[in-house]
Amino acid sequence: QLTLCTQENGIRRIVLNNPAKRNAMSLKLMESLRENILRDVKELDLRVIVLSANGPAFCAGHDLKELVSIKKRSEHANIFHICSDIMELIQDIPVPVIAEVGAIATAAGCQLVATCDMAVASEKATFCTPGVNIGLFCSTPAVALARAVPRKLALDMLLTGEIISAQQALSNGLVSRVVPHEQLQAEVTRIAEGICEKSxxxxxxxxxxxxxxxxxxxxxxxxxxxxxxxxxxxxxxxxxxxxxxxxxxxxxxxxxxx
Amino acid sequence: QLTLCTQENGIRRIVLNNPAKRNAMSLKLMESLRENILRDVKELDLRVIVLSANGPAFCAGHDLKELVSIKKRSEHANIFHICSDIMELIQDIPVPVIAEVGAIATAAGCQLVATCDMAVASEKATFCTPGVNIGLFCSTPAVALARAVPRKLALDMLLTGEIISAQQALSNGLVSRVVPHEQLQAEVTRIAEGICEKSxxxxxxxxxxxxxxxxxxxxxxxxxxxxxxxxxxxxxxxxxxxxxxxxxxxxxxxxxxx
Amino acid sequence: QLTLCTQENGIRRIVLNNPAKRNAMSLKLMESLRENILRDVKELDLRVIVLSANGPAFCAGHDLKELVSIKKRSEHANIFHICSDIMELIQDIPVPVIAEVGAIATAAGCQLVATCDMAVASEKATFCTPGVNIGLFCSTPAVALARAVPRKLALDMLLTGEIISAQQALSNGLVSRVVPHEQLQAEVTRIAEGICEKSxxxxxxxxxxxxxxxxxxxxxxxxxxxxxxxxxxxxxxxxxxxxxxxxxxxxxxxxxxx
Known part of the structure; x- marks a missing residue:
């Protein structure tokens, strides 16, 4: 399963689960992610979604092998359409979505963090939009990034492809909290439980x-x-x-x- | 008097003055505040307005007892209309309005700070939008808050209701200066006097x-x-x-x- | 020459070069700057523009002697039109423009920094929009400033005219990097060379x-x-x-x- 999904006491945990591919957003992973976000999203016993990841990366962005294996314009369009669709629905569903980021979030992975209603990072988390290095400018990630952080930082990240630290992400608004790595899940759980106490x-x-x-x-x-x-x-x-x-x-x- | 108002050398000081109710924005307090902001606002001898507060809180937001005592939809509408009206006129009058924040600013109180043209906080000041805890989401405060700070922090505050410090407010743009508590009034006065020297x-x-x-x-x-x-x-x-x-x-x- | 211009290995360096007038943006300097930005801007061997300055100031804003020597409304309009035109074209040309800021950037000089796609400052750089002190509010600089930093800081700078440090500029998004003064040119060159390696x-x-x-x-x-x-x-x-x-x-x- 490319994304794991459990739900308990109102908290749905969706875990990106393709560590060998650094949770790259292949078509199949995106479809799995979308399905797990949308399933019974209007049921009253769902109160908050936590988005986290297994493995050494939070998410490495689009699946590059898949992207270059495709030749048809309409299939590329389909991939970017599904990706944008996921970003929009995260903000459009009635429950809050919290990103729990303990490792590097790259390109569309960084977009995912910038898109969630809240984002909590561990001190080990890092962020970048390095598409420019491989000839595919992070134009869709920029939609979310430029609405989360000051423009100068967004353009710096987009034009240089360089990595920023969790602290830089915090002081620029990409995440709202940074905690020691070993406390990451506990902090997110505490916030999610708090949301479950509300209406x-x-x-x-x-x-x-x-x-x-x-x-x-x-x-x-x-x-x-x-x-x-x-x-x-x-x-x-x-x-x-x-x-x-x-x-x-x-x-x-x-x-x-x- | 729910708000005190003095004017000297071009500087009008309006002080929220209902410490026992933590300067809650009751209809009467809002009407008093609006009157003191608008009075002779076009006169040339008014040059800047300082908004401060007496008591242990800067402002605790709407008057909750008043809110639940009202049954008619039109009366609720009236309260939120007057509140929004005050926020708009603070930005629409021709003289700058400086918030002098030495204590906690909550909900519509936080909105007031986010709305003023400038905001100076003491190290003791704190900020939150905890309406979500009591079933009344801070949707109008969010209008001002989301235009002052990065979205992730705004949503974090709105969804968790948790308090941020003066330093967090500073590094996220909610206030532009933080000073030691005992220097708060002196710093605001210095800025206000500086504005009086200009055209x-x-x-x-x-x-x-x-x-x-x-x-x-x-x-x-x-x-x-x-x-x-x-x-x-x-x-x-x-x-x-x-x-x-x-x-x-x-x-x-x-x-x-x- | 009011601006110097060299180009090597894809990197065009434009240097504001009127130190005696603190690189004030006179009509002639603006025309020289615009010409050097636009020349052969679509040629493939131009890949990035670095904007820096000679002398004790990065740029002191408009040329005040010129401004008051002009009596005709249309000539004032012309000056502000050319200035806005430069700001727009910096963002509209196909190559990135990096501001290399090693000293004070004032009024339209601060606007220039806020406008560039990226801005790197030395620890000695400072920033202000002090037009309010001399009766000419920095309304056009505010267009760029308010899109770069939080509103409260922008209004604080515009209403007080006070100076902010490179560190404040960094933590508020006006620049995306601050380095020791002696490393400023090396850091900008490193970034510019990185951009030249991309498509x-x-x-x-x-x-x-x-x-x-x-x-x-x-x-x-x-x-x-x-x-x-x-x-x-x-x-x-x-x-x-x-x-x-x-x-x-x-x-x-x-x-x-x-």
């Missing part, structure tokens, strides 16, 4: 609103987000959560968007 | 252009900003400032946009 | 796509960039680069976009 519907509403408003002008964004705050107060879990807080008791979520 | 009209022109151009594509932004540079040279204070600099004398501003 | 056409495709997609919404950006990935695989240098990598040999680029 699924409230998170779903907030996540979709975030990505929708961020590309609008300020006034339109506020109009949208203000309406959503009112919607949020109309959910069961809005007033319930506030009342529980004021009454110093645990909330009883129904996790329902209706 | 009011030049700052008004520059501030409005900044927010207008930032959402445009690059070429449109340059067309707009280039026109404004010419306008600026047509103001009295443009050539006067440059000549004074070249003649090594103090400029005589008229602060006038006509 | 010119692949870089041209990637650079233009980067700036085009960054202002689009996410899905449109992916559609654009995915198409470009397919185009890239149709270039000679795409499959050639990948095959060379897989065969552990050096690629033979043709550098051709056809």
């Amino acid at each position: 699924r519907s409230v998170i779903a509403l907030g996540k979709s609103t975030f990505y929708r408003q961020i590309v609008k002008d300020r006034n339109s964004a506020y109009q949208d987000a203000s309406n959503i705050m009112v919607e949020n107060m109309c959910l069961h879990d809005g007033p319930e959560g506030i009342k529980a807080f004021l009454e110093r008791r645990n909330p009883t979520w129904d996790h329902n968007l209706d | 009011r009209s030049v700052i008004a022109l520059g501030k409005s252009t900044f927010y207008r151009q930032i959402v445009k594509d690059r070429n449109s932004a340059y067309q707009d900003a280039s026109n404004i540079m010419v306008e600026n040279m047509c103001l009295h204070d443009g050539p006067e400032g440059i000549k004074a600099f070249l003649e090594r004398r103090n400029p005589t501003w008229d602060h006038n946009l006509d | 010119r056409s692949v870089i041209a495709l990637g650079k233009s796509t980067f700036y085009r997609q960054i202002v689009k919404d996410r899905n449109s950006a992916y559609q654009d960039a995915s198409n470009i990935m397919v185009e890239n695989m149709c270039l000679h240098d795409g499959p050639e680069g990948i095959k060379a990598f897989l065969e552990r040999r050096n690629p033979t680029w043709d550098h051709n976009l056809d």
Whole structure:
């Protein structure tokens, strides 16, 4: 299996699992990944997805042997279409996706990290977009990268292909947390468990609103987000959560968007 | 009085003043704040606004008791409308607004900091958007937050509700300066006094252009900003400032946009 | 000569060369700079441009004596038009432009740094946009600055006119590398030589796509960039680069976009 998938207590763990190929995003791996992300994604007992990897690399980007073995334009288009589709759905599904990065993330692998809602790295993690070195500029990874880090760093990485450290990734916004390598999984689990304690519907509403408003002008964004705050107060879990807080008791979520 | 307001030598100080409620943004506090921001805002003797707070918190966000006591959708809409209105006018008025943050800024309080033109924090200041914990996702605070800091950090704060330090706020762009707590007011006063030495009209022109151009594509932004540079040279204070600099004398501003 | 220009082994070095006037961007200097950027810019033997400066300042911004000596609105418009034109073409030409910054970059000089595709600074470099002090708000520099660094820092610099250090510039994304002063030229040369080892056409495709997609919404950006990935695989240098990598040999680029 190119990606492993387990689910327990609301946390789905998807593990890239082709260490011998450094988890290269072959068509088959991408299809497996997409399937595992999308399966029963609307079920209430799924609350958060953690994306991690087995082996010496988090993900080495596209499968180069596959790419050059293909001759037809439409088949190349298909590969990049599926890849972009995965990146979009990670942000479009109603539950948060956390990247757990303990090793190097390259090209489309770096894009995957830049795309996840949250990314936690170990001190051993590194990041690069070295397509320029092999004649295939990381133009699709740049879509995610340039929306995550300052432009100068994005272009530096894209034009030089050089590697940045976990600390550089942190100070530039590519990841939001860096921990010692041996604490990586524990930290991500702690965050994921925290998300499971919250209302699924409230998170779903907030996540979709975030990505929708961020590309609008300020006034339109506020109009949208203000309406959503009112919607949020109309959910069961809005007033319930506030009342529980004021009454110093645990909330009883129904996790329902209706 | 829920907000205090004094003005001297061009500097208006507005102080959130409901320490017992951690300066929660109740309807009444928001109305008081808006009134104090807008009063005589076009008068030439107002040059800069400093927004600070009394008590153990800078601002704890919306007044939760008020929020749950309201049953009508239109009244919730009204609260979020006034809040967004304040955020917009802070950026739309002709004088700079500086947040002086010496304690925790939560939810809409964090939004207020993210919204001000400048923000100076003491080492004791902290920031969070924990609405997700109580069933009310910080969707409106996210409008300001996501325009101030990298997306990964914004989503981390929004999805976990966890607190970041003043140093993290600084290295991610939420504030532009951090000073020892006992120097906070002195540093903000120094900056405010510096702004009072400059031309009011030049700052008004520059501030409005900044927010207008930032959402445009690059070429449109340059067309707009280039026109404004010419306008600026047509103001009295443009050539006067440059000549004074070249003649090594103090400029005589008229602060006038006509 | 207000700007010096040499070219060797694919690397064009343009040096701002009016130290006595701190490389102020007079009309004549701007025209010289533009000419040296644009000359034979489509020739295959030009692969990267390095922009550096002689003297105690990298660039002090517009020539203030020239600005106040002009009385006609159309002539002011002309100056700002040419300046914006240079900023746009730096990003629009097919080869990367690297700023090598060893001293202070002020106003339009800071804009120049913020505009280049990459910027490397020495520890002695500093940056500011102090137009506000002399009555001419840095509205055009703000176009580049606000797209390079977080808004709060941009507005702090624009409203206070104060100087930031190379380290602050690095941690906020205005430059992507800071090195000891004596290593500045060597580091930039190393990067430029690295770019010369890559395919010119692949870089041209990637650079233009980067700036085009960054202002689009996410899905449109992916559609654009995915198409470009397919185009890239149709270039000679795409499959050639990948095959060379897989065969552990050096690629033979043709550098051709056809």
